[in-house]
Amino acid sequence: MGVATSNVQEQDADLLRLTSLRKSFGDAIVLDNINLSVAQSEVLAVIGPSGSGKSTLLRSINLLEVPDEGTIHLAGEEIQYSASGSAWRSARDLAKLRTSVGMVFQNFNLWPHRTVLENITEAPIRVRGISPTIARERAAELLNMIGLPDKLQEYPRRLSGGQQQRVAIARALAMEPMLMLFDEVTSALDPELVGEVLDIMSRLAESGMTMIVVTHEMGFARHVSNRTAFLYNGRIEEYGASSDVLGNPESAHTRQFLNRVLHHR
Amino acid sequence: MINSISDYIAWFAPYLVGFFNAAVIAIEISFLAIVISWAIGLVTTLAKSSRSRLLRWPAELYIWFVRGTPSLIQIFIIYFGIPHATGLRISPFVAGVVALAISSGAYVAEIFRSGFSAIPRGQTESALALGMSPALMMRRIILPQVIRIVVPAMTNEAINTLKNTSLLSTITIIEVTMFAQLALAQTFRPFDFLIAAALIYLIMNTILSQFAAWYERNYSLEI
Numbered sequence: 001m002g003v004a005t006s007n008v009q010e011q012d013a014d015l016l017r018l019t020s021l022r023k024s025f026g027d028a029i030v031l032d033n034i035n036l037s038v039a040q041s042e043v044l045a046v047i048g049p050s051g052s053g054k055s056t057l058l059r060s061i062n063l064l065e066v067p068d069e070g071t072i073h074l075a076g077e078e079i080q081y082s083a084s085g086s087a088w089r090s091a092r093d094l095a096k097l098r099t100s101v102g103m104v105f106q107n108f109n110l111w112p113h114r115t116v117l118e119n120i121t122e123a124p125i126r127v128r129g130i131s132p133t134i135a136r137e138r139a140a141e142l143l144n145m146i147g148l149p150d151k152l153q154e155y156p157r158r159l160s161g162g163q164q165q166r167v168a169i170a171r172a173l174a175m176e177p178m179l180m181l182f183d184e185v186t187s188a189l190d191p192e193l194v195g196e197v198l199d200i201m202s203r204l205a206e207s208g209m210t211m212i213v214v215t216h217e218m219g220f221a222r223h224v225s226n227r228t229a230f231l232y233n234g235r236i237e238e239y240g241a242s243s244d245v246l247g248n249p250e251s252a253h254t255r256q257f258l259n260r261v262l263h264h265r
Numbered sequence: 266m267i268n269s270i271s272d273y274i275a276w277f278a279p280y281l282v283g284f285f286n287a288a289v290i291a292i293e294i295s296f297l298a299i300v301i302s303w304a305i306g307l308v309t310t311l312a313k314s315s316r317s318r319l320l321r322w323p324a325e326l327y328i329w330f331v332r333g334t335p336s337l338i339q340i341f342i343i344y345f346g347i348p349h350a351t352g353l354r355i356s357p358f359v360a361g362v363v364a365l366a367i368s369s370g371a372y373v374a375e376i377f378r379s380g381f382s383a384i385p386r387g388q389t390e391s392a393l394a395l396g397m398s399p400a401l402m403m404r405r406i407i408l409p410q411v412i413r414i415v416v417p418a419m420t421n422e423a424i425n426t427l428k429n430t431s432l433l434s435t436i437t438i439i440e441v442t443m444f445a446q447l448a449l450a451q452t453f454r455p456f457d458f459l460i461a462a463a464l465i466y467l468i469m470n471t472i473l474s475q476f477a478a479w480y481e482r483n484y485s486l487e488i
Contacts, residue, residue: 064394103391105387109387109390113410126401
């Protein structure tokens with residue numbers, strides 16, 4: 001464990017690499033030998049039927065979930081899990097690793113007792129020790145970017161779902177993460193509010209942010225993501241360039257899934 | 266002897282000072298007991314939800330004991346029982362504060378528990394995902410929300426504690442009930458003094474619940 005002394009001469013472009021990741025809840029195998037890597041500025045879409053392990057995969061990357069076995073390489077850090085005594089990490093250590101990864105959730109999870117501004121500045125000030133003045137300036141910039149410059153002093157409940165989710169994205173970005181994780185971030189939104197959130201994600205991708213996006217929005221996956229992974233029963237059933245996986249899938253399961261999703265619309 | 270309202274007021278006036286002092290004692294004891302019971306309740310809840318049995322079992326034992334025994338017996342154990350068994354001398358005031366705090370803490374713990382369980386998991390997860398330590402998350406994100414949720418139930422519990430100060434008349438504390446008893450023993454006018462005592466409890470509790478209502482209006486989560 002500890003800081004991995006990775007070979008600098010190897011020109012390792014991968015920001016994130018998962019090796020042989022396994023996770024089960026009791027008898028149910030949720031992640032089964034997952035191998036996956038994401039390069040700097042790459043956008044990876046993760047699709048698959050519900051219960052296929054997509055969320056658990058994201059949550060493992062952010063260390064909210066503890067895999068049973070496997071290795072996670074994240075920006076030069078290596079975290080190993082093994083059946084015989086997983087790598088134990090202190091809460092402080094986990095927290096430090098998490099600051100380099102931003103996560104946006106299906107249900108926004110904004111803090112209702114804090115204003116939009118406070119939601120965004122809380123972690124930068126308290127966790128990263130940034131001065132409140134600078135944190136507020138940065139929050140104002142982020143609110144501009146997500147098109148909500150006048151909502152600074154508003155409480156989350158006064159915002160629409162789409163607005164709340166945009167604030168949640170801004171909140172994660174305020175920590176200046178190297179990698180952004182999106183866990184079905186439009187699934188809880190009314191259909192007419194989906195577009196405004198996807199727009200911001202597209203702009204983020206264009207700006208070079210490395211992203212992993214669990215989504216049911218096939219249009220988004222096809223047009224914004226470079227690569228797509230199709231998860232089925234905890235395994236990566238199909239993986240490749242998004243145009244191939246979504247346009248010309250090899251696996252019968254992928255075809256079935258895509259048919260169901262597309263006809264449903 | 267008492268023929269007019271002015272006569273009555275003149276007769277009763279000397280007792281007002283006594284009642285006032287008795288009410289001050291009741292307020293002091295219940296204020297301290299309430300604040301301590303919050304600390305006991307919070308620690309008990311956290312211990313009870315801990316993964317360690319060493320923390321969980323004492324918390325469960327405490328709640329089980331306090332909920333299953335009368336407050337009066339708890340007061341007697343602390344004021345009469347413990348000094349007798351240990352030789353430790355406890356003043357009535359301290360015994361009263363400690364007994365009421367222990368007696369209320371178990372209920373406060375249960376109130377906190379329901380408050381914590383009302384906070385969605387996503388609140389914890391988003392805080393952790395932003396790199397907060399569990400302690401920081403508790404202090405800045407979870408507790409402030411829990412407190413807003415538990416205010417109504419906590420107010421009830423505080424009122425209970427304030428009323429339970431009357432039980433301390435049994436351990437020589439001259440609080441409102443004790444003072445009323447002394448006065449009626451002197452004058453043989455139980456009605457006057459018991460009604461007066463009831464009014465004093467009413468006034469104190471009304472102020473307390475008005476304060477709680479004000480707090481709720483100003484600090485409740487926007488819905």
